Amino acid sequence: MEAPTVRGEMFDTNELVINMGPQHPSTHGVLRVVLRLDGEKVVDTDVIIGYLHRGIEKLSENRNWTQIILLTDRMDYVAAATNNVGYCETVEKLMSLEVPRRARYVRTLLCELQRIASHCLWLGTHAMDIGAMTVFLYAFRERELILDLFEEFCGARLTYNSMRIGGLPMDVPSGWDKKVLEFCKIMDSKLDEYEELLTHNRIWIERTKNVGVLTAAEAIDLGLSGPPLRGSGVPRDVRKDEPYAAYDEMEFDVPIGTAGDTYDRYLVRIEEFRQSLRIIRQATEGLPEGPIVGKVPRLIKPPAGETYHAIESPKGELGYFIVSDGKSTNPYRFRVRPPSFCNLQALRRMVRGHLVADVVALIGSLDVVLGEVDR
Amino acid sequence: MIDGFVIPLLKIVIVLNATLVGVTYMVLLERKVIAWAQSRLGPMRVGPHGILQPIADAVKLMLKEDITPARADKWVFTVAPIISMVPALIVYAVIPFGPEVSLFGRQVTLYITDINVGLLYIVSVASVGVYGIILAGYASNSKFPLLASLRASAQLISYEVAVTLTLVSVVLMSGTLSMVGIVRAQESAHLWFAFAQPLAFGIFVIGSLAETNRAPFDLPEAEQELTGGFHTEYSGMRFALFFLAEYANMIVVSSVATTLFFGGWLRPFPNWAALSFLDFIPSWTWFLIKSFVFLYFFVWVRATLPRYRYDQLMRLGWKLLIPLAIANLVLTGIIRVALL
Numbered sequence: 001m002e003a004p005t006v007r008g009e010m011f012d013t014n015e016l017v018i019n020m021g022p023q024h025p026s027t028h029g030v031l032r033v034v035l036r037l038d039g040e041k042v043v044d045t046d047v048i049i050g051y052l053h054r055g056i057e058k059l060s061e062n063r064n065w066t067q068i069i070l071l072t073d074r075m076d077y078v079a080a081a082t083n084n085v086g087y088c089e090t091v092e093k094l095m096s097l098e099v100p101r102r103a104r105y106v107r108t109l110l111c112e113l114q115r116i117a118s119h120c121l122w123l124g125t126h127a128m129d130i131g132a133m134t135v136f137l138y139a140f141r142e143r144e145l146i147l148d149l150f151e152e153f154c155g156a157r158l159t160y161n162s163m164r165i166g167g168l169p170m171d172v173p174s175g176w177d178k179k180v181l182e183f184c185k186i187m188d189s190k191l192d193e194y195e196e197l198l199t200h201n202r203i204w205i206e207r208t209k210n211v212g213v214l215t216a217a218e219a220i221d222l223g224l225s226g227p228p229l230r231g232s233g234v235p236r237d238v239r240k241d242e243p244y245a246a247y248d249e250m251e252f253d254v255p256i257g258t259a260g261d262t263y264d265r266y267l268v269r270i271e272e273f274r275q276s277l278r279i280i281r282q283a284t285e286g287l288p289e290g291p292i293v294g295k296v297p298r299l300i301k302p303p304a305g306e307t308y309h310a311i312e313s314p315k316g317e318l319g320y321f322i323v324s325d326g327k328s329t330n331p332y333r334f335r336v337r338p339p340s341f342c343n344l345q346a347l348r349r350m351v352r353g354h355l356v357a358d359v360v361a362l363i364g365s366l367d368v369v370l371g372e373v374d375r
Numbered sequence: 376m377i378d379g380f381v382i383p384l385l386k387i388v389i390v391l392n393a394t395l396v397g398v399t400y401m402v403l404l405e406r407k408v409i410a411w412a413q414s415r416l417g418p419m420r421v422g423p424h425g426i427l428q429p430i431a432d433a434v435k436l437m438l439k440e441d442i443t444p445a446r447a448d449k450w451v452f453t454v455a456p457i458i459s460m461v462p463a464l465i466v467y468a469v470i471p472f473g474p475e476v477s478l479f480g481r482q483v484t485l486y487i488t489d490i491n492v493g494l495l496y497i498v499s500v501a502s503v504g505v506y507g508i509i510l511a512g513y514a515s516n517s518k519f520p521l522l523a524s525l526r527a528s529a530q531l532i533s534y535e536v537a538v539t540l541t542l543v544s545v546v547l548m549s550g551t552l553s554m555v556g557i558v559r560a561q562e563s564a565h566l567w568f569a570f571a572q573p574l575a576f577g578i579f580v581i582g583s584l585a586e587t588n589r590a591p592f593d594l595p596e597a598e599q600e601l602t603g604g605f606h607t608e609y610s611g612m613r614f615a616l617f618f619l620a621e622y623a624n625m626i627v628v629s630s631v632a633t634t635l636f637f638g639g640w641l642r643p644f645p646n647w648a649a650l651s652f653l654d655f656i657p658s659w660t661w662f663l664i665k666s667f668v669f670l671y672f673f674v675w676v677r678a679t680l681p682r683y684r685y686d687q688l689m690r691l692g693w694k695l696l697i698p699l700a701i702a703n704l705v706l707t708g709i710i711r712v713a714l715l
Contacts, residue, residue: 018518040522040685131590131682137413203591203681356522357594357684 015043020359022051028125028363029370033347040355045348049341052374060334065091065165065300068334073159075338076372078121081114081150082313084163089244090309090320091165094302102290103167104246109180109283110153110162111245111311112276116187117146118314118367119269119276126266126364127198130207135197142190145183152176165300167293177284184277184284191273199270208263212350212362215260222346225339226316227272228366231257231265238312245311249286250279262365269367301329315339315367336375340368386487390467398622399429405674412678439611444515447608451514456609456616459507462500463623469493470630471555473640473659485640485659486555493554494546497631498539501586504620505531508588508605511617515608523604526594526685531586533692538582540700541575544707545635548572558639569636574703576636578696580672583628585692588621590677594685629669630662637665 021032030051036043056075060068072083085107092099099107124139147157152173154162162169198204214224219232229236237254239247255271257264304326310319316339323333343366350362403418403425410417418425443452473485490496505528512524545568546552549560561567569576585592594604606617633639640658683691 016518016522018522037522040526127681131593132680134409134413134678137415141414197679198681201681203683206687207681207684355685357682 028368031344031363031368031370031373033359033363035351035356035359037356040357042351042354042356042359045351045359047344047347049344049370049373052370054375056375057334057336061331064329065302065331068331069163069165070159070161073161074371075336075375076118076313076315076318076340076369077158078369079114079118079314080158080160081110081162082118082311082318084160085111085245086309086311086313086318086320088163088165089311090307090322091300091302093309094305094307094322094324095165095300097166097296098294099167100291100294101246101288103292103294105283105287106168106172106292107163108246108250109280109287110150112279112283113146113149113180115276115314116273116280117143119273120146122269122314122364122367123194126361126367129360129364130204132197132201132204135194138190138193138197142187145186149176149179149183152179164293164296166296167291171292172287177287180280180284184281187273187277191270195270199267205263207357207361208266208365209261210259211262211354211358212365213259213261214346214350218349219260219346222349223342224316224346225342226312226314226367227265227268228343228346229316230255231268232260233258238310238317242310244309246283247279250282252279262361265365299329302326306333310337313339315369315372316343338372338375340366340370340372344368344373382481382483383487387468390487391464394464394467394623394626395619396429397626398619399433401622401626401670402432402618403429404670405677408671408674409678412675433615436615437612441611441613442608444517444608446516448514448516451510452608453613455507455511455514456613456620457507458510459504459620460616460623462504463620463627466497466500466627467630469496469554470627471558471634471639472662473657474555474558476658489553489555491556492552494542494552494557494635497554497627498535498542501624501627502531502535504624507617507620511609512605515605517608520605520607523594523607527588527605529685530588530592530594530688530692533689534582534585534592534696537578537692537696537700538586540697540704541572541579541582542635544572544575544700544704547704547707547711554634554639557635558641561638562641567636567638567641572636572703572707574699575707576632578700578703579632579636582692582696583632584673584676585688587624587628587673589625589673591680591682592688593677593682594688625670625673626666629666629673632669633662633665639665 016037018035018037019032020035022030032048032051034046034048036045054074056071060071063071069084069087072087073080075083120139120143124136127133127135127139150160150162151157153176154160154169156162214222214228214232216232216234219229219234224232225236233256235254235256238244239252240254252275255268255275257268302324304324306321306323308319308321310317312318317337318339319337321333321335321337322331325332347362347366351359354362406428407417407425418428421427421431443449468487469490471486471489475482475484477483508527509524512520512527515521545557548564548568548571549557551557551560584590588594606614609617640662642654642656642658642661
């Protein structure tokens with residue numbers, strides 16, 4: 001970043017360079033944003049990442065195929081189950097494995113529960129950044145219910161390790177589906193509660209409307225995916241366009257925004273809550289009987305070749321690119337396309353010309369998880 | 376001797392201590408009420424239902440290490456919290472908690488003093504408090520506090536205008552600047568001024584939220600943006616002074632609102648004989664109940680609303696509240712002249 005420039009002759013009006021993060025309450029972890037301010041207006045920003053880099057991609061090249069599932073948990077740690085699904089499906093694609101229908105249904109179910117949990121965390125922190133602190137605790141209260149469901153399913157509450165290549169590690173406990181449906185009922189009414197606090201709140205609308213506007217073309221140019229892309233009016237959703245798991249058998253809509261501002265991204269995610277509940281209901285009620293693991297060889301050793309497979313994680317398009325040399329029991333090359341990293345690229349363009357208070361709103365609006373940005 | 380010296384001194388000691396205790400319990404009230412709003416319990420460990428939490432907090436803050444940043448302006452850094460705290464306390468000198476009562480066979484007024492420019496005194500002294508915030512931000516020699524203190528000065532000055540204009544409308548109604556006089560005027564008018572001046576009351580409430588740096592106008596401390604704002608660099612008792620000043624100011628604003636708009640120590644409908652059975656309740660209780668309602672409202676708002684942005688806050692102040700306050704003032708003047 002070049003030295004601050006001096007403008008004007010009478011007064012010494014330097015630009016103020018301030019460092020937001022890596023320890024800052026609203027940068028959602030360890031994101032560092034260097035802001036150049038003119039008064040309170042942001043002239044330019046530099047987004048600095050890498051504080052949470054653990055080398056997951058390189059580590060994976062030295063683990064066997066099953067051990068990697070555990071590492072994928074640690075990328076987007078608020079949506080571990082979707083990471084697992086993405087990875088397992090990529091390996092299955094590489095090995096041309098058939099996954100039983102019941103397993104695919106449960107995967108869909110878990111993915112959508114995970115989406116709601118992740119969106120709850122997003123909603124809470126986003127509202128908190130804008131100053132509405134009560135929504136934060138309400139959203140976490142409902143997220144807790146999902147974590148309880150996950151705990152009952154696989155014993156873990158955050159990093160689930162809940163998938164296996166070819167299917168699932170264990171069947172869902174008996175009576176679990178009833179609890180899921182009960183949760184759906186609770187969540188329906190709680191969503192209205194969130195909306196009462198925010199959607200029609202004048203301050204909320206003023207804080208989010210016309211803030212960080214991205215046109216559809218800009219959003220595509222920046223390579224955005226997920227709710228930030230759909231908020232700009234591009235109806236791209238991997239679940240619809242390239243269905244995986246059991247999404248081809250589900251009925252749901254893809255909500256899109258019109259203006260591409262923070263408010264639209266908010267509305268898109270709120271509607272996604274409802275669509276996820278719709279999918280969860282269908283998947284639970286139509287849960288087929290049958291095995292939960294397909295025909296998987298004892299030693300997982302995919303044939304030589306490479307493949308890319310993407311799923312729709314709560315943050316956007318989560319893709320895995322894996323190369324197997326066909327000889328060893330670990331991948332030759334392992335690469336992730338993390339939605340948070342790609343979406344974060346939009347921050348610099350969005351904050352320019354806005355105020356300091358909008359920076360935190362925009363970081364929240366992109367919904368990045370630093371574990372996934374840095375890996 | 377006793378009337379001129381001992382009793383006023385006693386009153387000062389009582390009011391000062393009551394205020395400080397009130398302030399610490401205001402913190403507990405805020406934590407409790409917000410916790411209930413957020414389906415939590417709030418402080419529960421110190422004493423039954425956390426009732427002793429303020430004492431634990433006070434002890435903790437006093438024992439904490441008091442850090443002065445190496446590059447801070449040491450004198451200003453020390454003075455800033457004091458400048459913040461002192462005006463918030465001396466304002467209580469003119470707040471009437473009740474009328475004259477007889478206590479141990481002696482006529483005692485339930486206020487420290489009643490000066491004929493009481494309201495002017497409150498407005499001018501209370502506005503000194505903002506210097507504490509400005510100086511704190513400047514003296515810290517740190518960027519986030521500096522931004523916060525710039526916000527604070529702009530915000531407090533612009534809202535001061537709107538609030539003071541509404542106070543002038545009330546003075547037009549009562550014909551006096553004395554706080555006791557204003558309550559007496561409401562008694563003789565058989566009307567709480569909140570009902571005669573609803574617009575002024577609304578502007579006063581919004582403006583006072585902004586003046587006391589409370590949500591949704593808590594920009595100078597905006598934790599999520601400025602990591603604590605002007606008191607980022609403060610610790611221990613100096614930080615506590617800022618905190619106490621903020622809550623003391625809230626109580627001041629509530630007391631002023633009670634006195635000006637809700638009839639101070641008067642019981643509801645003081646001219647209705649049917650309600651005279653309420654007279655056994657001491658007058659200061661009414662004052663405390665009314666103030667408490669305002670304080671509760673402050674906390675409630677904080678639990679509910681998001682925060683305004685700096686430019687929106689200024690727009691609301693200058694483009695909406697001040698014109699409305701001026702219009703209200705002119706209208707009040709015209710009606711007063713037409714009626715007299």
